[in-house]
Amino acid sequence: MSDNLCFLNGDFMPLAEARIPVLDRGFIFGDGVYEVVPVYGRKLFRFDEHLARLNRSLGKLRLPQPATREEWLARCRQLVAARPEEDQVVYIQVTRGVAPRDHVMPANPVPTVFMMCNPLKPATPEQRHQGVSCTTARDFRWERGDIKSISLLGNVLARQMSADHGALETIMFRDGHLTEAAASNVWIAHEGALLGPPKSDHVLEGIRVELLRELCEDAGIAYNLRPISEADVRAADEVMLSSATKEILAVTHIDGEEVGHGALRGKPGPVYARLYEAYQRAKTTMSI
Ligand SMILES: Cc1ncc(COP(=O)(O)O)c(C=O)c1O
Missing domain, CATH: 3.30.470.10 (Aminotransferase class 4, branched-chain amino acid transferase, N-terminal domain)
Incomplete structure (x- = not known):
């Protein structure tokens, strides 16, 4: 035992x-x-x-x-x-x-x-190479998402909505703006910059929020936390999830639509690829 x-x-x-x-x-x-x-x-x-x-x-x-x-x-x-x-x-x-x-x-x-x-169950090679699918929902949870509370009923209901569609996460919007997903923070890449929603009572400050800021700084990727509309997410160059267990994952389909533009449509993008590599390197230097 x-x-x-x-x-x-x-x-x-x-x-x-x-x-x-x-x-x-x-x-x-x-x-x-x-x-x-x-x-x-x-x-x-x-x-x-x-x-x-x-x-x-x-x-x-x-x-x-x-x-x-x-x-x-x-x-x-x-x-x-x-x-x-x-x-x-x-x-x-x-x-x-x-x-x-x-x-x-x-x-x-x-x-x-x-x-x-x-x-630790790492992302599968298929998830790494092809990215993952997400669904979306109105953020119907309480207004203290900043607390890492064990009261997770809202998150459980939200996560199940994606599970019912064979998707990995449910990306949520409150008053038309991105908050987070059921068990992950959500990021978009826009013109080479990594953008996430601002810190607020509606979003858990994931440990990867600061980590990604550091990784972006090292990699010379612009990083900004600012309000992100639902339209911004649907028109983004790239969409990503971060969490302790997902590390960073590319979202390539949202509500069945391909994410991104041109040749990279429906495929993991370059900002994701660089941050994924940086994350792997950080594992050895940031662990005690
Ligand atoms: C609701 C929610 N947001 C964000 C995150 C990401 O936080 P972290 O990077 O600390 O895992 C999690 C992690 O489980 C979460 O449950």
């Missing part, structure tokens, strides 16, 4: 043996936050950036930080060491813990801390 080790409230144990009380507010209210940290060659990628976002999410929930950086790091490493794969993803979840059911927050919560590791 060593490859299914998890961490729960101070103890390492087989995942199959982990138990939480039914009155945990994560179960009752979805009252908690989470992180997903990629692991390459058994090293944690952008660990401090992920931890900083976890702490920001906890702060927005008014939850105390339940562990120090060194404790998080040691636990992550122990879980990674217990699995056979070189490339993995660490999942971290913190909830407001167990309390009598009441919307009002308990005065002195004892957070539930859960961590596990899974193998």
Whole structure:
């Protein structure tokens, strides 16, 4: 069972043996936050950036930080060491813990801390070479997409809309402007520049938002966060997704229509290709 080790409230144990009380507010209210940290060659990628976002999410929930950086790091490493794969993803979840059911927050919560590791499933060669398909939807989720909340019902419903059409993601628009996808940030390339929506309460600040800024800077690609209309997306030279597990992926079809222009229509484009290469190089230099 060593490859299914998890961490729960101070103890390492087989995942199959982990138990939480039914009155945990994560179960009752979805009252908690989470992180997903990629692991390459058994090293944690952008660990401090992920931890900083976890702490920001906890702060927005008014939850105390339940562990120090060194404790998080040691636990992550122990879980990674217990699995056979070189490339993995660490999942971290913190909830407001167990309390009598009441919307009002308990005065002195004892957070539930859960961590596990899974193998990283890389994009398939076909997805890399041909790009992926997405559908679109109105962004009907709540207005605090900036919190990496475990309350993911809106994202689950949105993601299923694409799954029902055999597509990989659902790109969402709020008031005619791009927000993000169900489990990814969304980018367009326009005249050689990488453009993403501005930071706001409607969009999760993905760890790749800053990473891509750095990769663009190194590669001499212009990078700008500014409002992007639905028409901008549909007329873009390139469209891309980013997330911990997708890294960066080219979107070549949206609602069944080919993305892009000319010879590159329906094919991954040059901005994607350069950022993909830069991302692969960053894996070795940005992991601890
Ligand atoms: C809604 C949403 N937006 C954006 C992202 C991308 O964030 P990151 O790059 O930190 O994985 C995710 C990741 O799962 C997400 O769920």
